[in-house]
Amino acid sequence: MFKKTALIAGIGLAFSVTAQADYQWEVGGFYTFGEYKAAIRNTQFNNRSKDIDENLGGVFGTWYMEEVDTSKGPLREAAFLDHASDITLAYTDGKVDTGKLGDNLDNSDAQTYSISSRYIAEGPGWKLSGWLVDLGYERDDINDSRSNIYNVGIGKYIADDITLVFDYTNIDIGRGGDADNYELDLDMFFAMDNGGIKANLSAGKTVRSGEDDVDTYIIGGTWYLNNNLGFGAEYINTSLDGSDTVNGFSIDADWFITESFGMNLAFSQVDYDDFNIQNGPNAGGKLQLEKDEVSLSANFRF
Numbered sequence: 117m118f119k120k121t122a123l124i125a126g127i128g129l130a131f132s133v134t135a136q137a138d139y140q141w142e143v144g145g146f147y148t149f150g151e152y153k154a155a156i157r158n159t160q161f162n163n164r165s166k167d168i169d170e171n172l173g174g175v176f177g178t179w180y181m182e183e184v185d186t187s188k189g190p191l192r193e194a195a196f197l198d199h200a201s202d203i204t205l206a207y208t209d210g211k212v213d214t215g216k217l218g219d220n221l222d223n224s225d226a227q228t229y230s231i232s233s234r235y236i237a238e239g240p241g242w243k244l245s246g247w248l249v250d251l252g253y254e255r256d257d258i259n260d261s262r263s264n265i266y267n268v269g270i271g272k273y274i275a276d277d278i279t280l281v282f283d284y285t286n287i288d289i290g291r292g293g294d295a296d297n298y299e300l301d302l303d304m305f306f307a308m309d310n311g312g313i314k315a316n317l318s319a320g321k322t323v324r325s326g327e328d329d330v331d332t333y334i335i336g337g338t339w340y341l342n343n344n345l346g347f348g349a350e351y352i353n354t355s356l357d358g359s360d361t362v363n364g365f366s367i368d369a370d371w372f373i374t375e376s377f378g379m380n381l382a383f384s385q386v387d388y389d390d391f392n393i394q395n396g397p398n399a400g401g402k403l404q405l406e407k408d409e410v411s412l413s414a415n416f417r418f
Contacts, residue, residue, distance in 0.1 A: 144415030172210030230254040277305040311340035
């Protein structure tokens, strides 16, 4: 891990020698290693546990419709603080070793392709100035299954450093039907003499015909010690009609080594409620599931 970190940092420093602070393009990538800890308890067989590895990697590229001013606060929040409109393309590839769960199961391979954009109306005298529109499309290919995800959001800068956005997402799961998600997001930045605090609150509901609704709540924030270095934390709670709760948290460190090259190191953990096993040789038992992830990402601006 440390050798990879040093290598990525060295490449970024080499590219950023002549880079300017303001930028209109951003490219980056990430690698994530995750581990699912699955255990079957209280069965007629001996209690069993498995560690299932997850490996993900991805790249992205963003074009901003105008040059982004980086003088308004932390470099990571430059686009947010400058009310910058953008278009982003991204690709992710990964594998989960689900074959460890049984000889009759194959490993899960997945590829994700996405395009997203945010347009912010800005201009003196514009009646719609400060309003924003989000649009996005994502295609997920998991083994022989395909999902298509569409989203549209509308919101407003209710203050220079605060946005309130309502987002609608349609998830077409192919043979598995579809689902609709409704979400309200509040993002706020509080400037300090040196750095600042970025906070976010989110509440959402996923609705699927014939199934119980899923409620999701997220609270998080990042404390920037200065314009280059910040430490963040986030908590997420998801529940199925008030039960079957999933709780997760993440922490991360974000560092712009130069004004153009940044890195992020993150750790997350998700704990699932025990699942009751209804059928099969383990009927009457419980499945205990926990997931840990470590992710390293880097981005370069020009």
